[in-house]
Amino acid sequence: MKKKIIPIFLGFSLLFIPVLASGQNLLIKNGTILTVTKGTIPRGDILIINGIIKKIGENIEAPEGVKTVDASGKYVVAGIIDSHTHIAITAGNESSEAITPEVSVRDVLNAEDTAIYTALSGGVTMVHTMHGSGNPIGGQNIVLKMKWGLSAEEMIVHEAYRTLKFALGENPKQSNFFTATPRYPQSRMGVNAIIRRELLKAKNYKEQWDRYLKAKKSKKSAKNLIPPRKNLRMEALADLLRGKMLARCHSYRADETLEFINLSKEFGFKIACFEHASEAFKIAKELAEEGIGTSVFLDSWAYKIEAYEGIAYSAGFCTKKGVLVSINSDSSERIRRLFNDAAKSMKYGGLTEEEALKLVTINPAIQLGVEKIAGSLEVGKHGDIAIFNEHPMSAYTRCDMTIIEGKIYFDRAQYLKEREEEEKKKAEKEKKKKGEKK
Amino acid sequence: MIKRTVTFTVFLILAFTFSFSQETNANLIAIKGATIIPVVGEDISEGIILIKDGLIEDLGKDINIPQGAKVIDAKGLFAYPGMIDGLCYLGLSEISALRSTIDYREIGKVNSQLKAVEALRPDSVHIPIARANGITAALVVPSGSLIAGQSGLIRLVGWTPEDMIIKSPVAMHISFPSVPRRRRGREAEPREEPSKRVEELKKILNEARYYEKRKEAAKKNLLLTYPDFDEGLEFLVPVVKGELPVMISVHMDKDIKAAIKFVQDEKLKPIFFGVEQGWKVAEDIKKAGIPVIFSSLNNMPPKWEDGYDGVYRNATVLHKAGVKFAFSSQSSSLAKDLPVHAAKAAAFGLDRKEALKGVTINPAEIFGVDHLMGSLEKGKVANIVLADGDILELRTNIKHVFIDGKEVDLSNKYTELLEKFKKRK
Numbered sequence: 037m038k039k040k041i042i043p044i045f046l047g048f049s050l051l052f053i054p055v056l057a058s059g060q061n062l063l064i065k066n067g068t069i070l071t072v073t074k075g076t077i078p079r080g081d082i083l084i085i086n087g088i089i090k091k092i093g094e095n096i097e098a099p100e101g102v103k104t105v106d107a108s109g110k111y112v113v114a115g116i117i118d119s120h121t122h123i124a125i126t127a128g129n130e131s132s133e134a135i136t137p138e139v140s141v142r143d144v145l146n147a148e149d150t151a152i153y154t155a156l157s158g159g160v161t162m163v164h165t166m167h168g169s170g171n172p173i174g175g176q177n178i179v180l181k182m183k184w185g186l187s188a189e190e191m192i193v194h195e196a197y198r199t200l201k202f203a204l205g206e207n208p209k210q211s212n213f214f215t216a217t218p219r220y221p222q223s224r225m226g227v228n229a230i231i232r233r234e235l236l237k238a239k240n241y242k243e244q245w246d247r248y249l250k251a252k253k254s255k256k257s258a259k260n261l262i263p264p265r266k267n268l269r270m271e272a273l274a275d276l277l278r279g280k281m282l283a284r285c286h287s288y289r290a291d292e293t294l295e296f297i298n299l300s301k302e303f304g305f306k307i308a309c310f311e312h313a314s315e316a317f318k319i320a321k322e323l324a325e326e327g328i329g330t331s332v333f334l335d336s337w338a339y340k341i342e343a344y345e346g347i348a349y350s351a352g353f354c355t356k357k358g359v360l361v362s363i364n365s366d367s368s369e370r371i372r373r374l375f376n377d378a379a380k381s382m383k384y385g386g387l388t389e390e391e392a393l394k395l396v397t398i399n400p401a402i403q404l405g406v407e408k409i410a411g412s413l414e415v416g417k418h419g420d421i422a423i424f425n426e427h428p429m430s431a432y433t434r435c436d437m438t439i440i441e442g443k444i445y446f447d448r449a450q451y452l453k454e455r456e457e458e459e460k461k462k463a464e465k466e467k468k469k470k471g472e473k474k
Numbered sequence: 475m476i477k478r479t480v481t482f483t484v485f486l487i488l489a490f491t492f493s494f495s496q497e498t499n500a501n502l503i504a505i506k507g508a509t510i511i512p513v514v515g516e517d518i519s520e521g522i523i524l525i526k527d528g529l530i531e532d533l534g535k536d537i538n539i540p541q542g543a544k545v546i547d548a549k550g551l552f553a554y555p556g557m558i559d560g561l562c563y564l565g566l567s568e569i570s571a572l573r574s575t576i577d578y579r580e581i582g583k584v585n586s587q588l589k590a591v592e593a594l595r596p597d598s599v600h601i602p603i604a605r606a607n608g609i610t611a612a613l614v615v616p617s618g619s620l621i622a623g624q625s626g627l628i629r630l631v632g633w634t635p636e637d638m639i640i641k642s643p644v645a646m647h648i649s650f651p652s653v654p655r656r657r658r659g660r661e662a663e664p665r666e667e668p669s670k671r672v673e674e675l676k677k678i679l680n681e682a683r684y685y686e687k688r689k690e691a692a693k694k695n696l697l698l699t700y701p702d703f704d705e706g707l708e709f710l711v712p713v714v715k716g717e718l719p720v721m722i723s724v725h726m727d728k729d730i731k732a733a734i735k736f737v738q739d740e741k742l743k744p745i746f747f748g749v750e751q752g753w754k755v756a757e758d759i760k761k762a763g764i765p766v767i768f769s770s771l772n773n774m775p776p777k778w779e780d781g782y783d784g785v786y787r788n789a790t791v792l793h794k795a796g797v798k799f800a801f802s803s804q805s806s807s808l809a810k811d812l813p814v815h816a817a818k819a820a821a822f823g824l825d826r827k828e829a830l831k832g833v834t835i836n837p838a839e840i841f842g843v844d845h846l847m848g849s850l851e852k853g854k855v856a857n858i859v860l861a862d863g864d865i866l867e868l869r870t871n872i873k874h875v876f877i878d879g880k881e882v883d884l885s886n887k888y889t890e891l892l893e894k895f896k897k898r899k
Binding site for chain 2: 153318337349433
């Protein structure tokens with residue numbers, strides 16, 4: 037029986053290996069290449085083979101049969117990465133309980149969400165799609181590539197960190213809406229205490245399992261050793277404590293953010309990033325020291341009291357203090373103009389063009405653990421690319437093409453051509469109709 | 475001895491500065507060396523703008539700077555007219571999730587009596603931020619009801635609401651059925667038929683006409699009684715007389731057509747707001763000669779079929795058809811982003827100069843204040859912005875802002891908090 041399973045398993049894994057190799061070949065010619073990490077090439081080419089960047093430089097010849105894209109006069113940039121969204125899922129908050137680490141957005145992926153196309157139209161190639169902030173512990177998130185037209189399973193980025201959503205402040209304490217059935221917690225005390233309670237439970241759970249596994253391995257193990265009862269909620273939290281999953285924590289106020297850092301030290305888990313972090317500029321020192329990033333709006337603020345001090349300078353200020361900052365959309369509309377938000381950090385915070393561009397490329401890539409495959413244009417990384425008509429940090433810019441693993445997923449010129457043809461057809465049909473009536 | 479000399483020199487400098495500032499005329503300012511972008515007419519490189527008593531006294535290349543004028547060195551900077559936000563909630567909305575800080579909407583269907591400027595909070599933190607981004611005037615509007623009330627044009631500086639009012643009322647605000655927005659996991663609510671709303675509006679306007687007629691008749695005839703006072707109708711009288719413009723929020727192509735017919739039938743003075751599907755009926759809007767204020771471009775098009783760039787290309791299509799348009803922030807906390815909307819339209823085909831007009835001279839004309847503002851011209855109010863680059867660009871820094879010829883403070887809640895936490899070691 038076992039022998040049969042192994043070859044089947046091997047066969048299956050062979051099926052999955054070509055997922056990455058399913059990437060295509062493409063040569064992008066004569067664009068101004070903003071590599072993000074290795075400077076600018078004023079006029080250069082990028083060769084993508086099987087979805088991977090093979091060469092970056094000048095005068096690269098197209099190997100036989102490789103499609104060429106002319107990027108003359110345009111800007112070729114690493115695909116934009118959104119570190120915090122809720123797109124391509126059909127649900128985000130399991131609101132019946134306050135603590136739901138066992139749920140996962142992977143179970144509710146929606147490959148037909150038009151927001152995927154919207155993202156592509158703004159040069160976005162990868163997103164971190166997350167649970168909402170209704171619960172102190174919300175669930176497990178996922179990283180997707182915006183492969184519009186493919187299945188949800190094919191969009192998943194397996195290289196990324198596993199992340200667990202936490203939330204502090206007004207949302208988990210249900211401040212801004214009426215609910216007929218209020219639940220614990222209703223205060224910041226409660227939010228912190230309930231997270232600690234669950235982590236204590238998880239610690240207990242993990243210790244029992246560790247003890248059991250150790251005993252099982254030992255030669256002297258009792259034959260009647262019984263494993264502890266499996267609990268999916270605790271499994272998720274135990275993975276956080278084991279370092280197999282990282283925390284992504286929705287927080288606004290500086291004080292609650294510091295409290296969560298304290299919790300992470302108390303239990304020894306790792307925080308990848310604080311979400312929104314309106315008041316990050318107040319605690320840039322602690323964030324930099326702890327090596328915790330922030331995933332923020334550049335200037336969306338004052339929509340609730342905990343966002344009333346979220347100044348537009350924060351992203352630039354924190355960057356200069358050594359915090360790893362990314363700009364997120366958290367919206368199926370804002371996602372198409374992340375490059376605009378990044379550009380604002382030059383005015384607010386005095387970042388250079390290159391530093392500003394990092395906020396939506398390599399920085400979110402590092403936060404998601406995918407910096408080896410994405411976030412900049414380097415040989416060996418995935419061919420995930422956005423092409424802009426003007427410098428992406430200009431207000432007058434527009435995304436003209438978005439490429440993932442060498443495949444063109446968004447092409448404005450093609451889009452306009454098709455639209456024009458359709459409109460012509462429509463007009464002709466109407467003419468005919470009118471003619472028939474006469 | 476050295477110390478004494480230094481002290482004396484310092485004293486001399488101070489004395490000189492003091493006497494000099496005594497001599498300069500606070501009402502006379504010369505901005506020198508900037509590239510002037512007057513919006514109307516040709517750009518002037520290294521020009522001079524002379525401000526006297528709050529007005530633009532003169533501008534050009536060869537202007538004599540009168541003695542006593544305060545000279546502002548603007549070399550390397552660009553002088554623009556202050557921008558005008560076509561529709562926003564500045565001073566009426568502070569924190570959107572907190573109802574206690576929201577004052578731009580009311581309950582009830584007919585609220586023609588409401589005046590936005592009467593709820594205006596001069597100390598809103600959002601006003602100085604918008605100002606620091608080169609916006610010097612804004613239309614603040616009521617919203618939410620079928621007839622929401624009266625908007626007012628404000629200057630973005632002042633200690634009291636009265637200080638801030640430029641013109642009020644500017645328009646009576648009416649809403650056609652809104653865009654059906656689908657929310658996550660929920661279907662959009664069924665839309666009201668525009669014809670139903672038109673019928674309802676026509677009935678109300680007719681009532682206002684009869685109300686006015688009865689009042690006029692009663693004034694002339696002792697035997698007739700006055701109609702019972704009705705605030706909803708009373709404030710609609712200037713609308714039905716065609717004196718006060720109506721600003722109609724209208725979005726979908728069919729509704730726009732219905733709204734055009736409605737304002738023509740009723741002989742109203744219309745401005746349209748929103749008009750997200752205007753590109754589908756551009757010729758109709760042009761023929762009717764109705765100016766348009768675009769809603770925030772940070773919205774998805776109302777329908778997927780409109781194409782991803784529906785609201786982005788709208789301005790280009792309407793401009794080609796010859797429709798007059800202005801941009802709006804449709805916000806208070808992000809009113810500062812007005813120029814970004816204009817630039818976005820330019821990214822999708824609108825001529826950059828036309829985009830600039832959409833935040834300066836066009837809104838001034840639409841609101842009937844183009845004799846006062848919207849461009850840098852002799853005799854206009856000195857609302858001037860000095861920037862270190864293109865005013866619509868994201869990276870451009872605004873260096874000086876003048877409103878009514880007075881330089882205004884550019885510090886704001888952003889800068890105050892920044893300075894405070896810069897001190898933290």
